[in-house]
Amino acid sequence: MSTADQVMTIIAKQLKRDPSSVTLDLDLQEAGFESLDVIETVFEIEDQWDIDINFNANTASMEQFRTVADVVRLVDEAIAAKGAV
Amino acid sequence: MRDARSGIGPLDCVRSEYITTRIAAQALDFDADLHLGAKRAALLDRVSQLAVVAAREAVAQSGLSSDGPALRSAAAIVGVGVGGLVTLDNAFYRMYGERNRRAHPLTIPKLMCNAAASHVSMDLGTHGITYVIASACASGTHAIGAAAQLVRSGAVTVALTGGAEACVTPGTLLGWEALRVLARDTCRPFSSDRSGLVLGEGAGMLVLEDWEHAVARGAPILGEVLGFGASADAGDLTSPDVNGAAAAMRLALDDAGLAADRVGYINAHGTGTLLNDQVESAAIQAVFGSGTLPPVSSSKGVLGHALGAAGALEAVVTIMALKEQVVPPTANCDNPDHTLGIDMIPGDARAVQFDTALSNSFAFGGLNAVIALGCA
Structure with a gap:
């Protein structure tokens, strides 16, 4: 399963909806994501890949979490950063 | 406070290897044994120790007689966000971390979240309505508000009220880290370079008293x-x-x-x-x-x-x-x-x-x- 597929599965689970209805261009806020959904999703992702996502609720980094594709990009970056260490 | 001298400093916490946070605002010079005696202090979680000592200071400053009817019938309404976290964290570590199947017999009486109010009433000899208010970060203010309503209604003449917390434990800090709201360097409210909050601990207690009663006895009204x-x-x-x-x-x-x-x-x-x-x-x-x-x-x-x-x-x-x-x-x-x-x-x-x-x-x-x- 690709990173994108795994991320979409996690987000579908968080949104309690069918994974097939989650697409890369899905706007998370429009789909019903609230602040705690973001934090829970970051937690799931970090757990699954054993990575650190650079996310702090005090910065305006909600923008980093606008679409599913944004989340996939963050995961890819974190995996790359982990490999570089 | 007037000079903006921050009480935030390097974290002093057991099992800190479990967490990444390195700062907190702790009452590091608080010596419960000194205030309560070692035997008595051992019966109380840190949150209750802090509440009792703050309540003693408030009552002493109020000048209320320790054996008078006003104090004897006083309410004790204390705000506590969580409760006996030090006791809880240590008990769970002993059980899951050290695989020790025996719990200390005082585990429950120390961690129950009403313990702080109970110990205030026991220590000061107050027999009026007594309970803890838990509303997370608003507990202390809710407690003072509720106590003020009790005094204003005439239900009590005196109420000991305030709030206490002793939450600097590895388990608590780990939970706060997961919310991603803890500061990197220090707490900077209303500053554009803010990075979040810093956990602290302590207790603040007040004596609320019916105005006329306080005036009649010449109380130092703050x-x-x-x-x-x-x-x-x-x-x-x-x-x-x-x-x-x-x-x-x-x-x-x-x-x-x-x-x-x-x-x-x-x-x-x-x-x-x-x-x-x-x-x-x-x-x-x-x-x-x-x-x-x-x-x-x-x-x-x-x-x-x-x-x-x-x-x-x-x-x-x-x-x-x-x-x-x-x-x-x-x-x-x-x-x-x-x-x-x-x-x-x-x-x-x-x-x-x-x-x-x-x-x-x-x-x-x-x-x-x-x-x-x-x-x-």
Whole structure:
């Protein structure tokens, strides 16, 4: 399963909806994501890949979490950063 | 507080290898054995130790007779955010970490969240209505408000009230880290370089007393609780709400019979998170109008965020500000965020003439509590 597929599965689970209805261009806020959904999703992702996502609720980094594709990009970056260490 | 000297420093915590946080605002020189004796101190979780010692200090300052009827029939209403976290953390570590199947027999009596109020009543010999109020970060303010209502109603003549918390444990810090709201360097409320909140601990206790009773016995009156307002957002679990915060401030003013322009200072909830800064500033502007805003400062750059104790500690700060006619600055506000549209007192303390102030507390769970305080 690709990173994108795994991320979409996690987000579908968080949104309690069918994974097939989650697409890369899905706007998370429009789909019903609230602040705690973001934090829970970051937690799931970090757990699954054993990575650190650079996310702090005090910065305006909600923008980093606008679409599913944004989340996939963050995961890819974190995996790359982990490999570089 | 007046000099903005921060109590935030290097973390001193057992099993700190489990967490990445390295700062907290701790009462490191608090010696429970010294105050309570080692045998008695061992019966109390740290949160109760702190509450009892603060209550003793408040009663001593009030001049109430230790064997008189006023104290004997007093209420004890204490705000506690969580409860005996030190006991809980140690008990779970012993069980899951050390695989020890035996729990200390005092585990439950020490960790139960009403223990702080019970120990205050036991230590001071008060027999009136006694319980803990738990509303997370607003517990201390809710407790003072509820106690003030008891006194005002005539149900009691005296109430010991305030808040306590001892939450600097690895398990608690790990949970807060997961919320991604803890600061990297220090707590910087209303500053554009803020990075979040810093956990603190402590206790603040007050003696509330029927005005006439206090005057008749020549009590040293520090200030007056003028009003109390509380509301629930009935919305998001963790994000504050402008309307809910504003409603609590308006209710406190209404309860006190005060016009908004009488307020000379607001002690903010001011956690140092971006969201609180924005929401609290907007709520203050909604209540006071942008033209006549009173100065606002947060005490959390000095005290950290002591959760259930925070509102009580900040009530003490606000009463002393009224008494000294000085509004304290917001510590660590090195780069004031002027987009917030409030006067957050970023520099030095200011000598001002004022007779009324608000103290705000807004909790997780969408629970808001505000008290209006006045000069004696």
